[in-house]
Amino acid sequence: MRPDRAAIAPVPPAARLRGLRKVYRRTVALDSVDLDVPTGAVLGLLGRNGSGKTTMLRLLLGLSRPTDGTVELLGEPMPAGACRALTHVGALVEGPGFLPFLSGRDNLARFAAAEPLVRTSAIGETVNYALHRVGLDREAAIDRPYRGHSLGLKQRLGLAAALLTPRRLVILDEPTNGLDPAGIRDVRRLIGELHAAGSTVLLSSHLLSEVEETCTHVAMLSAGTVVATGTLTELLEADGPALEISTTEPNAALAALRHCRIPGYVERGLVIADLVETPPELVLSTLASAGVPVSEARRRRTGLEELFLRLTEEGT
Known part of the structure; x- marks a missing residue:
């Protein structure tokens, strides 16, 4: 076969879940979940409260071990391959976690100092750019103790921490929580920029309008199982075009x-x-x-x- 006619190898998914099951004592949080997150997609993860969305994100990031099944993140088995995979992953799950007595800027600098891909000499520049991306570069409160920040400011700061360096995969759990309409618009813009740059975005949200406006793919969870997955267009035309x-x-x-x-x-x-x-x-x-x-x-x-x-x- 001529090289120019050779079959193009499929691009592996950014994340792959197979037979995933998570049980907390007698509570089944996830049961037999199979899901691929296509590379380069913006996948919206939808489900009612208690459907297993956050549990799935924690398993993807290696923050919890599955009771059964396998998890792969950027081709690495989780949680064993966390050190290799997480360098290229930005995440905001269950809200940002910062030291209350440090300013927002200083908290972000601590995160940047721990980033393997950020040189020590570039920490200040990295922090300033991240703050600019989330609209906090001119916010005076960013230099005050974190404990006094508003919910919206804390959420934006968490987004900045997730985007300190270029990411192959960005995982966001309810990223617009606590944001005003302008903040929600900024998050949508950021997701669009990440998608245009080739990053994969996994977005958990209860705002259906947000998912419909920003996502290319959707996965729906109900009672710990995936009940639907596919491109947004496919699902919205499920009853036939x-x-x-x-x-x-x-x-x-x-x-x-x-x-x-x-x-x-x-x-x-x-x-x-x-x-x-x-x-x-x-x-x-x-x-x-x-x-x-x-x-x-x-x-x-x-x-x-x-x-x-x-x-x-x-x-x-």
Whole structure:
């Protein structure tokens, strides 16, 4: 086989969980979890309180050992390979942990001093850049004791600690907790920058709008098991791709579609055309040829909230 036609080896996932089970005494926190976090993706981890999201993140980072199953992080078995993998991982899990009597800046400097990839001479520059990325470089309170910081300031500081150096993987547990709308917007911008730079982001959140706006992939947990996983587009079109059409002549639209053997029906005044075997361009050209007025047409997608509630209710 010619080299230029050789099959391209698949990119290994940034994280891989197989048969993962975690039991605390008589409580099963995770049960038979299989999940891949695709390299370069922004994966949103969704689940109700107590579904096992934070437990999964702790197992990924080697902060806890699984009762059964295996965990790989950046190709390293966890927790045995933590020293090799975690150098390239930034994480904010269960809130930031800093010394209360030190200022935010000094706390961040201590974190930078412990980073293997940060030279001692570059600590000050590294801290200043991290503060700039999270919008704290002009915040006077950053030089006051950490104990007096607001919840939003503490959360931003935790994000800065997670982003002190370029990361192959960033794990964020409820990163917008305590942030105002401007702070939430900044976090979304940061996630977009990380994605554009090629980093993989694993985001745990209870804000469905946040996940829908920032994530490329989604995994849903219910009662310790994964009930759905895939790209955001795949999940939102789980009921089948369709086109919603607004027209003043729905009966004529249906007749035109059926004449061309395109499945369709009327729902809440809208004509719904099935796109499983038909491109949207053909649907619209069919209606135009039949003289059917169309005021609006858009791809129909199941709302993430609707899908989440349906799947997590079925899993409980």
